[in-house]
Amino acid sequence: MSGSLAEVLADAQLLVTCGPGGVGKTTSAAALGLAAARTGRRVCVVTIDPARRLADALGVDAAASNVPHEVVGAVEGKGSFSALMLDAEKTFDDLIIERAGDAAQSLLDNKVYRSIAGSLSGAQEYMAIERLHQLHHSGDFDLVVIDTPPSRHAIDVLEAPDRLVKFLSNPMYRTLTLPTRSLARVTNAASGAFLWTVKRLAGPSIVEDTLQFFRSLSGMEAGLRQRAAEMSTLLRDERTAFVLVSSPRAEAVDEAGFLATALHDGGFHLGGVVANMVHPLPPALPASFDATGVTGPLADHIAYHHDLRTLALAERDELEGLRLLARGAPLCEVPLLDHDVHDVPALIELAAMMTG
Amino acid sequence: MPPPWSPRSDLVTATLIVVGTSRRSTTGTAHVVLVAGKGGVGSTTVAAALSLAAARNGADVLLVSVDGKPGLGPLLGGQPLGPTEHVLRTFTGGGRIRGRTIPPEQAFGDYLDLKGLGGIVRKAVSATSLDMVAASTPGLEHLLVLGKIKELERTRAADLIVVDAPPAGHAAPFIRSARGLQAVVSNGPVRQQADEVAEMLADPARAEALLVTLPEETPVNEVIELATEVEDDLRLALRPIVVNACWPDRPGLALTVTAAARESGVTLPASARSALVGSSAFGRARLEVQREQLLRLATAYPHAAVVLPRMPTPRLMPHHLELLADALDHAEALR
Numbered sequence: 001m002s003g004s005l006a007e008v009l010a011d012a013q014l015l016v017t018c019g020p021g022g023v024g025k026t027t028s029a030a031a032l033g034l035a036a037a038r039t040g041r042r043v044c045v046v047t048i049d050p051a052r053r054l055a056d057a058l059g060v061d062a063a064a065s066n067v068p069h070e071v072v073g074a075v076e077g078k079g080s081f082s083a084l085m086l087d088a089e090k091t092f093d094d095l096i097i098e099r100a101g102d103a104a105q106s107l108l109d110n111k112v113y114r115s116i117a118g119s120l121s122g123a124q125e126y127m128a129i130e131r132l133h134q135l136h137h138s139g140d141f142d143l144v145v146i147d148t149p150p151s152r153h154a155i156d157v158l159e160a161p162d163r164l165v166k167f168l169s170n171p172m173y174r175t176l177t178l179p180t181r182s183l184a185r186v187t188n189a190a191s192g193a194f195l196w197t198v199k200r201l202a203g204p205s206i207v208e209d210t211l212q213f214f215r216s217l218s219g220m221e222a223g224l225r226q227r228a229a230e231m232s233t234l235l236r237d238e239r240t241a242f243v244l245v246s247s248p249r250a251e252a253v254d255e256a257g258f259l260a261t262a263l264h265d266g267g268f269h270l271g272g273v274v275a276n277m278v279h280p281l282p283p284a285l286p287a288s289f290d291a292t293g294v295t296g297p298l299a300d301h302i303a304y305h306h307d308l309r310t311l312a313l314a315e316r317d318e319l320e321g322l323r324l325l326a327r328g329a330p331l332c333e334v335p336l337l338d339h340d341v342h343d344v345p346a347l348i349e350l351a352a353m354m355t356g
Numbered sequence: 357m358p359p360p361w362s363p364r365s366d367l368v369t370a371t372l373i374v375v376g377t378s379r380r381s382t383t384g385t386a387h388v389v390l391v392a393g394k395g396g397v398g399s400t401t402v403a404a405a406l407s408l409a410a411a412r413n414g415a416d417v418l419l420v421s422v423d424g425k426p427g428l429g430p431l432l433g434g435q436p437l438g439p440t441e442h443v444l445r446t447f448t449g450g451g452r453i454r455g456r457t458i459p460p461e462q463a464f465g466d467y468l469d470l471k472g473l474g475g476i477v478r479k480a481v482s483a484t485s486l487d488m489v490a491a492s493t494p495g496l497e498h499l500l501v502l503g504k505i506k507e508l509e510r511t512r513a514a515d516l517i518v519v520d521a522p523p524a525g526h527a528a529p530f531i532r533s534a535r536g537l538q539a540v541v542s543n544g545p546v547r548q549q550a551d552e553v554a555e556m557l558a559d560p561a562r563a564e565a566l567l568v569t570l571p572e573e574t575p576v577n578e579v580i581e582l583a584t585e586v587e588d589d590l591r592l593a594l595r596p597i598v599v600n601a602c603w604p605d606r607p608g609l610a611l612t613v614t615a616a617a618r619e620s621g622v623t624l625p626a627s628a629r630s631a632l633v634g635s636s637a638f639g640r641a642r643l644e645v646q647r648e649q650l651l652r653l654a655t656a657y658p659h660a661a662v663v664l665p666r667m668p669t670p671r672l673m674p675h676h677l678e679l680l681a682d683a684l685d686h687a688e689a690l691r
Binding site for chain 2: 297300310
């Protein structure tokens with residue numbers, strides 16, 4: 001059951017980092033990928049929305065998005081370390097072009113499609129998985145690491161393929177895609193009400209675009225379903241490992257707990273837990289030393305020590321919570337560093353901490 | 357053994373950094389305050405502390421959690437939040453805090469009722485079809501929630517409505533939704549709703565935003581971007597930015613432990629010295645990062661900012677919230 005993150009990095013073909021916001025998930029994904037690359041594997045890290053300096057360190061920016069390219073100076077020997085920044089809209093467009101055949105252009109031009117590609121809840125998550133699938137099957141990489149998008153509910157990314165299938169199975173959607181010529185011939189009460197609602201709310205032109213969008217989509221429905229099913233299987237493969245990243249903050253731990261349960265219930269494989277940004281625990285002051293009444297600069301040292309030790313001890317309790325939700329998978333504690341991680345040497349240092 | 361955490365005055369003195377002046381004279385009389393920040397910076401905590409500070413001073417406060425954080429209720433001494441409002445706490449002096457969530461489906465239903473569309477559509481329009489309506493009208497979900505908040509504001513549901521806005525990548529789209537829909541939809545009830553919400557947001561006497569960040573590089577970058585966007589593009593008045601979780605500055609750490617002990621006239625046992633050396637080195641480096649980032653924020657965004665103390669616990673309890681409310685009161689008094 002147990003083992004180490006190093007073993008997970010040696011075996012996995014896909015690695016998905018997930019966790020609450022603000023816990024250093026993107027940096028962890030990059031460091032884990034780098035650690036695997038430094039053992040000789042060909043690794044690609046897919047980031048969604050990296051902080052600017054990390055993006056600079058990885059050499060990914062908007063101009064060079066969606067295509068993997070090698071990070072220089074990261075790996076010696078036979079491994080390789082590449083990175084790319086996900087462009088969800090571009091990935092969606094490519095999928096449409098690949099799957100929709102003749103209807104592709106009208107679909108790409110459709111106003112409703114354009115807004116959905118950019119903002120449909122779940123579209124970004126779905127496209128992250130889609131890109132992961134493409135890279136996995138390209139044969140260029142031994143391991144693909146993906147950082148999940150910041151989402152209100154981190155679980156969204158896992159449910160994205162299933163949700164698309166559900167969306168396509170909605171009876172209203174089915175009625176909408178019937179080859180009717182006018183609204184009057186839509187007899188299904190539910191879809192009629194739906195169209196009427198949209199029309200009343202947003203105006204008739206949106207209704208026309210919506211109808212056209214759903215009809216164009218119907219041509220590629222089977223393809224999308226098949227792809228969604230493939231991805232659903234791939235995400236549950238035993239060589240796909242999920243790494244849950246959290247900080248010791250109670251809110252983060254609670255959310256990580258929710259996510260761990262969702263992974264377990266969904267049949268996903270939890271490869272490990274990273275407890276990130278843990279404050280170092282300084283040793284206690286000896287009982288014989290009486291700190292009361294100390295003034296001057298030493299009082300600052302004593303006060304800081306007291307605050308840090310109080311916080312670090314309380315964090316150890318929260319770590320127990322993380323250990324429980326790891327359910328036997330390796331837990332890796334990463335200390336809060338006294339500097340930010342935004343260059344390759346700092347990533348190498350972090351990679352060593354995670355696997356050392 | 358001393359209590360694990362006792363309120364100390366050095367933590368409660370929130371610093372109000374004022375570099376230049378606020379672009380608008382934020383009088384603090386707006387009825388709606390949207391509290392927003394990237395995930396993990398503690399904007400929910402700040403929304404709770406702001407509500408507490410106002411209610412302690414006699415205000416009737418309604419705390420709205422868009423994301424439906426149930427833990428907010430207990431943190432304020434009440435039941436978990438739900439879609440119907442309930443009183444979380446009352447104060448001698450007349451103040452009270454009520455809390456609620458606004459699920460998009462509920463906002464949608466209320467909106468249809470308001471427009472007289474409710475009865476007919478209700479049966480057909482389930483939560484799944486809201487997904488579809490929302491998909492064909494991007495930003496609609498956010499707009500409906502903001503529209504509900506606007507209704508609460510218009511009917512004077514409280515002296516102060518504190519909104520805990522969605523975190524992460526969702527804060528800006530949330531605030532931006534009205535503008536976005538104004539661009540796409542040219543008429544009809546959605547357009548009218550978007551206009552009314554935009555009008556409320558642009559009126560500093562009715563609505564303000566309070567942005568929360570941490571004294572770290574990435575959060576500071578992001579809050580500067582968000583502040584510019586909110587103020588310049590969306591014309592929403594900003595309260596001073598809140599820099600959350602700042603450790604109290606300890607200038608004595610500039611000296612080594614040995615030199616500090618000498619200056620303080622204390623003979624340190626070797627074991628005490630070695631216990632302090634590690635924590636002081638760590639503290640020196642972290643406090644330096646904190647100072648740098650506060651300076652960077654003050655330089656890039658030369659307006660008022662409020663610094664809130666880091667509570668030395670990973671699990672915030674009601675008494676910590678009282679301390680944060682004290683700090684906000686203190687900052688208010690300085691303004």
